Amino acid sequence: MSTPTLEGHSSALDAAENTAAHLVAITLRVRRFNPEVSADSEWVDYQIQVDPKERVLDALHKVKWEIDGSLTFRRSCAHGVCGSDAMRINGRNRLACKTLIKDVNPDQPITIEPIKGLTVLKDLVVDMDPFFQAYRDVMPFLITKGNEPTRERLQSAEDRERFDDTTKCILCAACTSSCPVFWNDGQYFGPAAIVNAHRFIFDSRDEGGEQRLEILNDKDGVWRCRTTFNCTDACPRGIEVTKAIQEVKRALITRRF
Numbered sequence: 001m002s003t004p005t006l007e008g009h010s011s012a013l014d015a016a017e018n019t020a021a022h023l024v025a026i027t028l029r030v031r032r033f034n035p036e037v038s039a040d041s042e043w044v045d046y047q048i049q050v051d052p053k054e055r056v057l058d059a060l061h062k063v064k065w066e067i068d069g070s071l072t073f074r075r076s077c078a079h080g081v082c083g084s085d086a087m088r089i090n091g092r093n094r095l096a097c098k099t100l101i102k103d104v105n106p107d108q109p110i111t112i113e114p115i116k117g118l119t120v121l122k123d124l125v126v127d128m129d130p131f132f133q134a135y136r137d138v139m140p141f142l143i144t145k146g147n148e149p150t151r152e153r154l155q156s157a158e159d160r161e162r163f164d165d166t167t168k169c170i171l172c173a174a175c176t177s178s179c180p181v182f183w184n185d186g187q188y189f190g191p192a193a194i195v196n197a198h199r200f201i202f203d204s205r206d207e208g209g210e211q212r213l214e215i216l217n218d219k220d221g222v223w224r225c226r227t228t229f230n231c232t233d234a235c236p237r238g239i240e241v242t243k244a245i246q247e248v249k250r251a252l253i254t255r256r257f
Ligand code: SF4
Pocket: 083, 168, 169, 170, 171, 172, 173, 174, 175, 176, 191, 192, 195, 234, 235, 236, 237, 238, 239, 241
């Protein structure tokens, strides 16, 4: 076992002082809602010290673990992969785990709200069932006819490229919940479902494109899109969501995909 030296002790102290020197005081202004306590939501401010290079998710953890354990939000991977921590940060949909404190104007209170258009269950947690129902409705899986092939289904690099962008979706709902059409009645399929339909409609191996197009030809389908580009701006994966929706519209008109 190694014996701690005075030198080692002082370098640990230096490291702690260095860390403290980087900390800044911020205010997290969180929209809180607990249906068991009140029918109304309210803003609650939390003053904490953070390193500006930390993420908003780290700041939320700090509040939850050190100040108020009842603060409720979803997160899993903490690395922009699972899509569970989309929220409105300073009025814009983002993933808390991909948003650095220094990028959200930490001199002012940082506002954090649940995403819009879906029923809030508690604090930052919304009911995702309607969102995932729209996803399921477009049949987000490969549909083929005939006998199973004896080898893998081949595809050219050009054919693969046609739907490459839409394979990147992590189903975070940042796009759908930033769409004013979706806010209005929540019946619109929404950008995320269309993105995931696009992923299969334009896959040369898939044979369910006509079915999916008919589903999206519905009164609550692609024609509800007003091309506001909110979805493209909101997507943390950089997917050209509006472009994908336009391609699906075009495929519906031309029946070429
Ligand atoms: S398209 Fe982008 S914003 Fe929409 S659900 Fe997928 S990853 Fe999230």
